[in-house]
Amino acid sequence: MRTKEKILITGANGLLGQKLVDQLSDHPYFELVATGRGECRLPGKGFRYISLDITEGEAVQQVIAEERPDVVIHGAAMTQVDDCEKNQEACYRANVIATDHLIAGAKLVGARFIFVSTDFIFSGEKGPLTEEEEPGPVNYYGETKLISEQRLMDSGLTWAIARTVLVYGIAHDMSRSNIILWVKSSLESGKTIQVVDDQYRTPTLAEDLAAGCILIAEQKAEGIYNISGEDFLTPYDMAMMTADYFGLDKGLIRRANSGTFTQPARRPLKTGFIIDKAKNELGFSPKSFLTGIGILAKQINLARS
Template identity: 35%
Template sequence: MKVLITGGNGFLGKELRMQFQKNNYDVIATGLGKDRISYHNHIYLELDIQSPSKCLEVLQKHQPSIIINAAALTDVDRCQLNQSECLSINCDSLNNFIPYSIENRIHFIQISTDFVFNGKKGEYKENDFCDPVNYYGFSKLEAENKIIKSGVDYAIIRTSLLYNLTGNNFLTRFIKKIKENVELKIVDDQYRTPTYIFDLVSAILIIVKLKKNGIYHISSGESLSIFDIVCNFVKNMDSNTSLIKNISTKDLSQKAIRPINSSLLIDKAKKDFNFTPMNLNDVINRFL
């Protein structure tokens, strides 16, 4: 079975490529620039998802039965400052995939975000009201609405604060700075449900295999402050936690507002396909 994975050079995209390959899917990956995985056994193509003609060329040539759209502009402040670029990549580019997907009955998997919520209450369910507080969240919500209204066979996967112990992600960037004895100022009043990358990829594999439809929240389901997340890892790495200073959101000078508590409930995924993610301590105890 052929699966097309956009955003194939990204943190999530690279892991999706390798895990779908291991599960005997015929993988076609696309991304910007040269392939960032040195060794694999699948096709990689340079592709700007904003180009209608190039996207159609790839679709017609390779004829996937599944598309996983992991391509996105995720830099929240950049999205706020460059709104046209943000909307073009995160939403308008779907026009280059959805009509073909409808015509050819393709299962379309969209990776979305907890930032579609305003963060005023936390513990969000899939059917809770969406009210993003920044343009990144707005662009991803617009994408969700476009997909739902189109009639395509879809699954939308909202996730939160994706991490691994290797690769380029928020956690490894913090840990690198600690090892370099750089003082970190981290907010202690913003809450997320951190998501171990292998749990997310495993859930996507199941959703594809079972041909699930609708919206799913995929995360650890464990609401923690960003400060606590980083401190827990640093403590277990025998590193100097005194370099980590807690600050409040009001002390930041970010261009885009962040939701205070965008934690996601994962009851639907647990019920529908027995999703059992690792929480933060599980990951720490197993790998550190």
């Protein structure tokens, strides 16, 4: 029989964190310690919650030394790309310094380290991409995630990196929006929306990203894995599919290109991932974007009932 391991996750109150807690709280192999900033905002049982500011090195060392996890899944990050561009000091602290603290803590106890990264480490000149593609970020958020990847690779720890793309899903408290919710609510209220048709992504259901991270932990996999959806779509494609699914007026959706919008941070135009490695080595099997819309539709109804 497999010995139970202790798994510590960061960012437990966030979207990915919530899905990890959902899937790990009754897991046969893992005892779950969920950490997040501030008080616990998670429903349910099957885990212990510790309030932890991962930018505070001493606090991180203390928690890891006391808990002695076998595995750390580091999903917490400052991910609002424009905020990262405008407040680079806060972004560096949240994304690089916090990762440094966690790596140092993991070294103390010899924990395996799984780091959640992003397609925004790439330039956007071509896609979809394999794990071997050369990084070249075009915004500060991408820079900080790439620095953290490199710090982990150089750490001497047993590590894995789960890179992902455009994560969408619904938080327990409906506190976060995503392209599906935005399109649905805009069209339901009769608003015309402009949606870019020159950026390409492989959107990822949050539940699938959590499942991919857990597969890495279960199989003690090492190295870089692309963990995303498979559908190679523009935001315009996603908006049209959402309108179709909910039977809303597609005439309200206007094509736009990236130059239409003035944003502090550049976005890579074309990314998206080829996920053959994760499928073949881990047994990763993500939902299609259309299935993802259906899952969110059910979750919206449940949240309202």
